[in-house]
Amino acid sequence: MSIFDDLSTAVQRGKVKDVEQLAQQAIDDGVKAEKILNDGLLAGMDIIGGKFKNNEIFVPEVLMAAKALAAGTALIKPLLVADGVKEIGTVVIGTVKGDLHDIGKNLVKMMLEGAGFVVIDLGIDVAPEKFVETAKERNADIIAMSAMLTTTMEQQGVVIEALKAAGLRDKVKVMIGGTPISLDFSRKIGADAYSTDSSSAVDVAKELVS
Amino acid sequence: MGKLFKDTAYKNLDDFIFGSAKYPVTTKSGLEIGGGIVYPEVNFSLPTMTISEESWPEVVRIYHEIATGISERCNELYHPGFVAEIEILPEMTWVPKWGAEITKVVKDVLRDNDTNHGTKTAVRTTVIDLREGPNVKHMWSGKEWDLVLDTFKRSAEAGADLLSIESVGGKDIHDEGCMYCDIEKTIFGLWLGSKDMSRLWSEIVKIANDSGSIPAGDTACGFANTSLVLADKNMIPRVFAAADRVVASVRTLVAVEEGAKGPSKDCGYENIYLKAISGTPITNEGRVAAVAHLSPLGNIASCVCDLWSNESIQHIKLMGGFSEVVSFEQLAYDCRIMNGALRKDIKLARAIRDLNADSDSRLDPMAYILRPDVALAISQELVKQDTHYLRMKKGAELALQAIQKGYDNNELLLIDREVGYIDLLLDTLSGMPDTDDAFLAKMADSCGDLFQPKKFDL
Numbered sequence: 001m002s003i004f005d006d007l008s009t010a011v012q013r014g015k016v017k018d019v020e021q022l023a024q025q026a027i028d029d030g031v032k033a034e035k036i037l038n039d040g041l042l043a044g045m046d047i048i049g050g051k052f053k054n055n056e057i058f059v060p061e062v063l064m065a066a067k068a069l070a071a072g073t074a075l076i077k078p079l080l081v082a083d084g085v086k087e088i089g090t091v092v093i094g095t096v097k098g099d100l101h102d103i104g105k106n107l108v109k110m111m112l113e114g115a116g117f118v119v120i121d122l123g124i125d126v127a128p129e130k131f132v133e134t135a136k137e138r139n140a141d142i143i144a145m146s147a148m149l150t151t152t153m154e155q156q157g158v159v160i161e162a163l164k165a166a167g168l169r170d171k172v173k174v175m176i177g178g179t180p181i182s183l184d185f186s187r188k189i190g191a192d193a194y195s196t197d198s199s200s201a202v203d204v205a206k207e208l209v210s
Numbered sequence: 211m212g213k214l215f216k217d218t219a220y221k222n223l224d225d226f227i228f229g230s231a232k233y234p235v236t237t238k239s240g241l242e243i244g245g246g247i248v249y250p251e252v253n254f255s256l257p258t259m260t261i262s263e264e265s266w267p268e269v270v271r272i273y274h275e276i277a278t279g280i281s282e283r284c285n286e287l288y289h290p291g292f293v294a295e296i297e298i299l300p301e302m303t304w305v306p307k308w309g310a311e312i313t314k315v316v317k318d319v320l321r322d323n324d325t326n327h328g329t330k331t332a333v334r335t336t337v338i339d340l341r342e343g344p345n346v347k348h349m350w351s352g353k354e355w356d357l358v359l360d361t362f363k364r365s366a367e368a369g370a371d372l373l374s375i376e377s378v379g380g381k382d383i384h385d386e387g388c389m390y391c392d393i394e395k396t397i398f399g400l401w402l403g404s405k406d407m408s409r410l411w412s413e414i415v416k417i418a419n420d421s422g423s424i425p426a427g428d429t430a431c432g433f434a435n436t437s438l439v440l441a442d443k444n445m446i447p448r449v450f451a452a453a454d455r456v457v458a459s460v461r462t463l464v465a466v467e468e469g470a471k472g473p474s475k476d477c478g479y480e481n482i483y484l485k486a487i488s489g490t491p492i493t494n495e496g497r498v499a500a501v502a503h504l505s506p507l508g509n510i511a512s513c514v515c516d517l518w519s520n521e522s523i524q525h526i527k528l529m530g531g532f533s534e535v536v537s538f539e540q541l542a543y544d545c546r547i548m549n550g551a552l553r554k555d556i557k558l559a560r561a562i563r564d565l566n567a568d569s570d571s572r573l574d575p576m577a578y579i580l581r582p583d584v585a586l587a588i589s590q591e592l593v594k595q596d597t598h599y600l601r602m603k604k605g606a607e608l609a610l611q612a613i614q615k616g617y618d619n620n621e622l623l624l625i626d627r628e629v630g631y632i633d634l635l636l637d638t639l640s641g642m643p644d645t646d647d648a649f650l651a652k653m654a655d656s657c658g659d660l661f662q663p664k665k666f667d668l
Binding site: 041055056057058060063064071098099100102103106107110123124125149150152153154155173179194197198 | 255256257258259260261269299300301338340342343344385389390391392436439443444445446447524627
């Protein structure tokens with residue numbers, strides 16, 4: 001087994017200490033941080049993601065793996081920055097104004113982090129201008145919005161209009177989700193994509209930044 | 211803290227049945243609930259729109275249209291009555307006069323129908339709990355607390371017969387607990403919820419008593435239904451969600467301990483435990499709630515219901531009429547069967563109850579723990595425990611043991627990866643502290659910043 005296989009296995013098992021130890025060992029052996037990330041940490045997370053999609057494991061296993069991934073990533077982050085390796089993408093996420101639901105949004109956030117995205121969580125009841133300001137400040141690639149009510153879903157369109165007004169619409173992709181949301185609605189308000197659940201949200205986000 | 215029930219209201223299954231509660235309630239409009247007839251409780255939501263000063267006249271018009279449509283369908287079906295539930299949206303709680311106005315609009319339509327057509331109807335106003343998010347520093351003071359109570363007061367004065375809420379104290383901790391299948395954290399969230407409900411419901415009961423409204427009940431919608439939805443999406447094990455449901459019943463019961471009279475809220479699938487222990491009438495949602503969400507509990511939820519609900523449906527036009535009117539009709543036909551059986555022969559009614567239980571309980575552990583026989587047996591053990599925490603811990607253990615036994619006896623189907631979780635969870639439960647204080651100390655350590663003791667005066 002290579003160090004990458006060991007790292008992948010440790011991530012899949014959610015073993016934080018093992019991941020930290022193996023990542024440090026790889027760093028000490030002079031392995032490039034980008035290879036540690038892609039061939040070890042994210043490779044393990046990809047396998048976990050596949051198992052989750054196939055209903056072989058539950059979310060807690062995914063979240064434990066994500067925690068292990070985060071521990072490994074934290075170790076190599078200074079090296080990635082020094083090497084000029086870019087993050088896969090930055091996502092600003094939140095539940096729209098007037099809406100207090102958050103567990104769907106939280107699951108999407110955790111899945112995105114598990115896939116290597118930097119996620120800035122604005123929480124619930126987020127005003128349109130907050131989405132726009134944060135996306136601008138953090139140079140975000142994606143704004144991801146959740147709405148669970150028929151009386152709040154139109155706020156997603158309001159955010160898109162605010163992005164246009166700020167001159168950022170061409171720079172920031174928008175993905176939306178939530179119980180009342182449909183592809184038809186997504187198209188109507190001019191979103192770039194919508195996802196039906198937290199696991200497909202990762203695929204959607206990857207597609208948007210590719 | 212209110213009255214802690216030390217015994218169950220029901221001793222056997224004979225009279226533990228739909229339509230009949232040990233302690234029926236009669237609304238100020240004259241509708242008796244739990245007195246031998248199951249009534250529909252219909253709920254509805256606005257179509258896609260934004261609520262604002264500009265759109266407010268249209269919001270009012272739509273609620274009037276909804277109430278009128280349901281009343282007319284009730285008359286067309288010669289149905290004796292119904293409850294209309296208004297879930298007050300956040301915008302209508304930030305502006306409490308709006309919540310009250312909607313209550314009045316619906317109440318006026320229903321009152322006229324009672325006068326002109328001899329029906330018995332009632333309005334349940336369910337106030338949304340605004341006390342979520344980083345701005346809330348304390349659960350029982352501050353702007354959000356004041357607005358929630360003000361909306362209750364104004365809605366009660368505007369004619370609400372029944373007062374309810376889906377309270378959220380401890381929900382953030384419970385959310386994390388159920389996402390990680392961390393049963394300790396899940397119980398801690400619900401335990402905090404019980405502390406919050408104790409204070410919240412003592413206030414709601416006062417408001418209800420002042421207005422002649424009935425303090426009806428709470429629900430674990432933000433808690434055990436989160437687990438249910440995650441389990442239905444194969445995100446967490448169903449056995450975990452089933453255990454969570456029984457734990458949640460201890461929290462939901464706190465409303466009754468503080469003076470709520472029922473019927474408790476429809477989305478509280480744990481309500482069967484409330485009825486077993488307190489004898490108060492309950493609402494449940496089941497197969498007709500497919501308009502709102504998937505659940506594996508469509509039939510079994512009807513076993514001991516006193517009101518039969520559709521959860522909520524968005525106001526859109528269907529070929530058979532507006533969606534909530536169609537939903538009402540479906541509920542009414544279900545009620546006809548249940549009421550017909552009650553009138554004809556109690557043995558027939560029990561057979562329908564048991565058929566509804568059997569049709570769901572073999573297929574899912576979340577349904578299995580809602581079997582009347584299982585729920586009554588667990589309830590009889592729960593009331594032997596002296597504190598909410600001990601009841602919650604015991605409830606989880608009993609639920610998991612019942613599920614294991616059901617599986618071993620081939621009464622319940624489970625996939626392999628579910629079975630493995632039963633022992634894992636039981637192991638964790640066996641290592642949990644034996645006192646409330648020790649539990650609080652342990653969880654304060656493990657929850658970190660997620661737990662803010664000052665919010666709960668702890």
